[in-house]
Amino acid sequence: MEKLRLIGLENNGNRSIFTFEKTPSFFALFSKILESMNLEPLHEYEDAPFTIDDATDGVDHKENELYDVDIFYGEKHILVVIRSPVPRDQYLHHIKKFAEHPGF
Numbered sequence: 001m002e003k004l005r006l007i008g009l010e011n012n013g014n015r016s017i018f019t020f021e022k023t024p025s026f027f028a029l030f031s032k033i034l035e036s037m038n039l040e041p042l043h044e045y046e047d048a049p050f051t052i053d054d055a056t057d058g059v060d061h062k063e064n065e066l067y068d069v070d071i072f073y074g075e076k077h078i079l080v081v082i083r084s085p086v087p088r089d090q091y092l093h094h095i096k097k098f099a100e101h102p103g104f
Helices: 026-036 088-096
Strands: 004-012 015-021 058-063 068-073 077-083
Touching: 004 026, 026 077, 026 088
Parallel strands: none
Antiparallel strands: 004 015, 015 077, 058 068, 068 077
């Protein structure tokens, strides 16, 4: 199974930052992570003539009662900020299922 490439991690209390390599499969794979966290997937990109290269200097936001997620699209990387009262080690399995990182 194809996975996202996680290239950076940071944690600060109830805020975690994940840096992903920007790849064409990001929308589909990250949508699976969102759905596993009971968040809406990235539907806005499914049917549009839109590519990952078009997503630069943009932001998406997803939120439910447990997770507040911002997705920042850079030129080469995508930063995902997750704010949650849930300890990171209790939701990290959602990301590990669809992403790879050395030592993960």
